[in-house]
Amino acid sequence: YDKDAYEGNEVAGVVTGLAWTSVGGDILFIEASLSPGKGKMTLTGNLGDVMKESAVIAMAYIRAHAQELEIDHRVFDQWDLHIHVPAGATPKDGPSAGITMLTALTSAFTQRQVKQHLAMTGEITLRGKVLPVGGIKEKILAAKRANIKEVILCKSNQKDILEIKADYIKDMTFHYVSNMMDVVKLALLPVKVKNALDISYREEGNKQKQD
Amino acid sequence: YDKDAYEGNEVAGVVTGLAWTSVGGDILFIEASLSPGKGKMTLTGNLGDVMKESAVIAMAYIRAHAQELEIDHRVFDQWDLHIHVPAGATPKDGPSAGITMLTALTSAFTQRQVKQHLAMTGEITLRGKVLPVGGIKEKILAAKRANIKEVILCKSNQKDILEIKADYIKDMTFHYVSNMMDVVKLALLPVKVKNALDISYREEGNKQKQD
Amino acid sequence: YDKDAYEGNEVAGVVTGLAWTSVGGDILFIEASLSPGKGKMTLTGNLGDVMKESAVIAMAYIRAHAQELEIDHRVFDQWDLHIHVPAGATPKDGPSAGITMLTALTSAFTQRQVKQHLAMTGEITLRGKVLPVGGIKEKILAAKRANIKEVILCKSNQKDILEIKADYIKDMTFHYVSNMMDVVKLALLPVKVKNALDISYREEGNKQKQD
Amino acid sequence: YDKDAYEGNEVAGVVTGLAWTSVGGDILFIEASLSPGKGKMTLTGNLGDVMKESAVIAMAYIRAHAQELEIDHRVFDQWDLHIHVPAGATPKDGPSAGITMLTALTSAFTQRQVKQHLAMTGEITLRGKVLPVGGIKEKILAAKRANIKEVILCKSNQKDILEIKADYIKDMTFHYVSNMMDVVKLALLPVKVKNALDISYREEGNKQKQD
Amino acid sequence: YDKDAYEGNEVAGVVTGLAWTSVGGDILFIEASLSPGKGKMTLTGNLGDVMKESAVIAMAYIRAHAQELEIDHRVFDQWDLHIHVPAGATPKDGPSAGITMLTALTSAFTQRQVKQHLAMTGEITLRGKVLPVGGIKEKILAAKRANIKEVILCKSNQKDILEIKADYIKDMTFHYVSNMMDVVKLALLPVKVKNALDISYREEGNKQKQD
Amino acid sequence: YDKDAYEGNEVAGVVTGLAWTSVGGDILFIEASLSPGKGKMTLTGNLGDVMKESAVIAMAYIRAHAQELEIDHRVFDQWDLHIHVPAGATPKDGPSAGITMLTALTSAFTQRQVKQHLAMTGEITLRGKVLPVGGIKEKILAAKRANIKEVILCKSNQKDILEIKADYIKDMTFHYVSNMMDVVKLALLPVKVKNALDISYREEGNKQKQD
Numbered sequence A, B, C, D, E, F: 001y002d003k004d005a006y007e008g009n010e011v012a013g014v015v016t017g018l019a020w021t022s023v024g025g026d027i028l029f030i031e032a033s034l035s036p037g038k039g040k041m042t043l044t045g046n047l048g049d050v051m052k053e054s055a056v057i058a059m060a061y062i063r064a065h066a067q068e069l070e071i072d073h074r075v076f077d078q079w080d081l082h083i084h085v086p087a088g089a090t091p092k093d094g095p096s097a098g099i100t101m102l103t104a105l106t107s108a109f110t111q112r113q114v115k116q117h118l119a120m121t122g123e124i125t126l127r128g129k130v131l132p133v134g135g136i137k138e139k140i141l142a143a144k145r146a147n148i149k150e151v152i153l154c155k156s157n158q159k160d161i162l163e164i165k166a167d168y169i170k171d172m173t174f175h176y177v178s179n180m181m182d183v184v185k186l187a188l189l190p191v192k193v194k195n196a197l198d199i200s201y202r203e204e205g206n207k208q209k210q211d
């Protein structure tokens, strides 16, 4: 039972990524959650150093592009961010969850809903470029099996998709990007999730907000 | 004498879990205790990194769902939380104590009594899903031997129960869940323990509270 | 000269434990000492992680049961606690010094005198249970050789005592406990040591106290 | 696709360096980014200790020469600095990115545009000297392949350039330096990038600046 | 030239100890130095964990017995303490420098002069006991060679001295102690060193003290 | 090109030391630099623990002897100190750079010019003694090759100099010291460097100083 299926988009901050391990491709979930706090970031899920760096880069990019993402930069100091990647028993590493992290964090801070049946894979950089990653064929087979309909990839990974038998993926849509802002535009809907958290800035700090 | 027996539910914060080791299944106790403080979390019991992460995820989930759990979120900064898992000489790891941690911490912060003769096993996630775990057969045999009457498991582990000889477990009740909130609803009684701590929020801070 | 003898009970915070090593049993001393401070805990004596955890659990238990132990909980933030276990050249580990730690710390914070010619061995938990430990026979032989007259043990270790030749231990008294509070009641006398420190709470903080 | 090409100079803080690995030379990008903060430095990109030290030295040099670089030294405490070196999966180490780090950080704090089609390699010191580095031939071949037109090098590395077939590099310009300030003068244009951040000092701190 | 000779007692805080290594005995110097600060302790000299613990225990004992040692306990928070043990290239460990550390720190905080031509070796405990150490014969030969006239040892080490040919040590004096306070009384003269630091408590803190 | 030559004395805080490695002797540069701050010390240059300890000891000595060195002790809390030892790719360790560190730090805090064509090698202690070091012959050959005219050494290293062919070193001057204050007196000129930093104490803190 360790091959996962797509699980819906009701919760802000949860985005579907694609993983490639020695036993083949699989989907994975990046879970980002906010609680009243002071800007601390917590990472769980048995993550290696490179994968942890992806979260740090994603957060740095969001901080530097807060205005463009329509996030009041002052809220970063009023919430603690927790990022988890199930399952806990599986060690995970590598940069390929970068755009998934970016999307999950942006969704958490905007409470915007993630597009349905969407998955993604790609490395992020600090200057906003999306970099290509490996294992594309295995990841796409896993995505199809998990009921994913659309996939976001780096433009440089297009050639890997072209090597897959066209008939097999004829009912899937692929988006090729080279800019991180394009990922967010493709992945997040303009509407907020139901029961969205109120992340707007509070003059008196977060304490008062929840009386 | 290292096969433990069920020990009652008089104390808030103590919940029975199920463990699976190379020498078979056993029950274990998650002990959560609060003392006046500032929101620090301490973990003891020879725990590995993945098991420590379960505690961090449980706490993050409780913080994010404080209202639903009827906990004033402001008390998190007025108490220190200590989680211990006896026995100290045994190294422990893995994510399967997740729902047991969640229940123990919720009981500590609400002082609600834990249901009698209940044990549980299952991984937790940040978005509130319960994930399946391994070693179910051995864990259930240990639960029966330890006088456990009810067990909470992930829905995906139901197939593992069906593989156990029905006659052997005919006097046990199994609850299959996929949502973490359901674990709390099943495991915690509406009443508080006797001599419950007063965890309500104090305007002047915790110091004054105990004069 | 590394087999130690009992050394009296003049000093608060010093309690005799029982150790079991590859070269046989021995007694050991848990030394707990307070100095004006802010609640910091320092551990020395070449201690392994599990033994350090015993000190943390003992302190958590004392904090949570301060009222029952007749300690004003506010003094915990006005003193620094140092715990040392001689001798420095010997690495030490394991949970069996738990009740000895508990007794030493309680004696330090109450300045109550420890019962004469008493030793003890047993693991502690956060919920107040005493757990059994190994090496009982070797420990008891070492206790007798060191002039110990009374020993506190976990109830589950009674069977280990029954295996020792009765004649050999006929002049020793054994106390079997399952609750940590019972250890304190058995081990600490109601009187304070001579020249006891004044640990009562000071309004203005500890600084003024010692002008 | 892991041999990179030159990518333009639109963004302040991004500078092209030259790397030398077991599989030959390559260009790399040092990405430096500022966000409102308190002077914290974050380093990502799978960097070894010596490469991290380069960033620390570059920052120390910039702090000590702020006036000469026309940076108000008070802004260092009003911004957090993040330095990333893609790609995340590749471990990187050594001191040869020093002058590239220096240029990237200076560009970030001044928002001055980096000269077009420029790359560089050289170690930095605290007293302002540029030191020679290895792998020059491989680095230059990679630079040419990546469409680099000008290269900054340590004066002591001139002999390495003279060993390369002159015809091959006839359309490239080489700048030999021994002083770190000369690198900045050669590499950064007097103009700021489009949409430059406003890094000037704010009396009331950075918070107010972005209302 | 790595066999050291006695070097006088002009400086407060410098005390001669005895070491025992694979190449025989030697004397060593514990150097303790105070500078205006906030109570920080710094340890240098390539020290192992057990030797570092000796310094921590010595400091804890001095804090707890400040009155008896005629030190105003408030000065501990107004000075930083640095302890160094030359030579830097030699790794050092073990508890046997304990009483030497205790004497050096007490001399630093009282500025009392150390007795001439004195060396010492012995482990310390938190409750004030001096414990025996090994390598006595080699240490005493080294002390004699280094022009030491008096040696302080644990009472339990007396038997080791009796095994040394009496004629060889006939011009040396040995002091056997079991209590740490006796070490200080034997080792420190009532007079202060020339040009002693003024360690008395300052109302306004240490800053003003040195205007 | 990794055998360095003497580089002048224009910059305060830069002092020439002597190193001895498996490939022979060499000179090295200790670079100390101050920037407005709060007393933090940063060490770079691929330094081992013993070499880092030399910097800590040098700083402790300077703090304790500030008056004698004519440094206002209050400035230590108004500047951050960075010490770098090029080249970054070479791991360095050992105590022999001690007096070079001491001289570099004193020059940085006084802005006094270092004597021309001077190098040095020797271990430092906390009580002010200079200790002998190894590899003297190789270090002196390297010093001569690098155009060094004067060398400061420990008195105990004089015998190593006498073993070098006199004719070879006839145009070099050797200073033998046993006291650390003598190193500073020999190495630093009474005049400040050109464009010296103003390190004097500022009432309002360092912030105002650079408006």
Ligand SMILES: [Ca+2]
Binding pocket: A002, A003, A004, A026, A027
């Ligand atoms: Ca999976």
Ligand SMILES: [Ca+2]
Binding pocket: A017, A018, A019, A096, A097, A098, A100, A120, A121, A122
């Ligand atoms: Ca992914």
Ligand SMILES: [Ca+2]
Binding pocket: B002, B003, B004, B026, B027
């Ligand atoms: Ca068990």
Ligand SMILES: [Ca+2]
Binding pocket: B017, B018, B019, B096, B097, B098, B100, B120, B121, B122
């Ligand atoms: Ca469990």
Ligand SMILES: [Ca+2]
Binding pocket: C002, C003, C004, C026, C027
């Ligand atoms: Ca012993």
Ligand SMILES: [Ca+2]
Binding pocket: C017, C018, C019, C096, C097, C098, C100, C120, C121, C122
């Ligand atoms: Ca014990």
Ligand SMILES: [Ca+2]
Binding pocket: D002, D003, D004, D026, D027
């Ligand atoms: Ca590349």
Ligand SMILES: [Ca+2]
Binding pocket: D017, D018, D019, D096, D097, D098, D100, D120, D121, D122
């Ligand atoms: Ca480079």
Ligand SMILES: [Ca+2]
Binding pocket: E002, E003, E004, E026, E027
């Ligand atoms: Ca020596």
Ligand SMILES: [Ca+2]
Binding pocket: E017, E018, E019, E096, E097, E098, E100, E120, E121, E122
């Ligand atoms: Ca000694």
Ligand SMILES: [Ca+2]
Binding pocket: F002, F003, F004, F026, F027
């Ligand atoms: Ca060199």
Ligand SMILES: [Ca+2]
Binding pocket: F017, F018, F019, F096, F097, F098, F100, F120, F121, F122
């Ligand atoms: Ca040197």
